[in-house]
Amino acid sequence: MPDPVRTYRHFREVPDHLWRWPNFSPAEIACRGTGQIKLHPEALDKLQALRERLGKPLIVRSAYRSPEHNRAVGGATRSKHLDGTAFDIAMANHDPAAFEAAAREVGFLGFGFYPRSGFIHVDLGPARQWGERFPIRATAFAAETPPARESLAESRTLKGGGAAGVATLGAAGVEVAQGVLAETQTAVLPLVPYLDTLRWVFIAVALGGIAVAILARIDDWRRGRR
Structure with missing residues (x-):
């Protein structure tokens, strides 16, 4: 039986024994405007799995949003952020293509691309996507190895x-x-x-x-x- 979804008036009220996601803190998942938090275990399990698959920190720009904060930031009326099943992750330390592939592998279904703002939205679904994908980053090629030369000390x-x-x-x-x-x-x-x-x-x-x-x-x- 899946773990129940729990809501707390403030992230400091979350009991320690209920928090099982080692790479994240309640403050990162809580509403940025009010401090409220909704623990959705399935969504958080996928977020933790994504972190482990990528092997790099995930910078969470937005996770749960309270209704009033969602209105204040212009969020959709049926935003998945209201359910605690959506996360906006900064791409500053990730390759967007690799991030998307890993997110799909761990079970995220909804994707929103915001290259101008530098983040990707992921949620539990339904399967859909919107926005313009990030431009493909150029691959760095190794410089051609120059012919062997004597070092100055040995010349x-x-x-x-x-x-x-x-x-x-x-x-x-x-x-x-x-x-x-x-x-x-x-x-x-x-x-x-x-x-x-x-x-x-x-x-x-x-x-x-x-x-x-x-x-x-x-x-x-x-x-x-x-």
């Missing part, structure tokens, strides 16, 4: 250029150091000839690095990496 061009830059800076630094040391005390003058040799070593490394960079860039062009 031979970068390595060659880096070696050349370091060696060039080293040679310049040695030259500066040599000039400074030449002007210092005579105690360090014996180091100057060795620094001159070190400068030429750095210059040789710089030239080698430049050559590696040029060859690597030519090879990259051949392989289509740039």
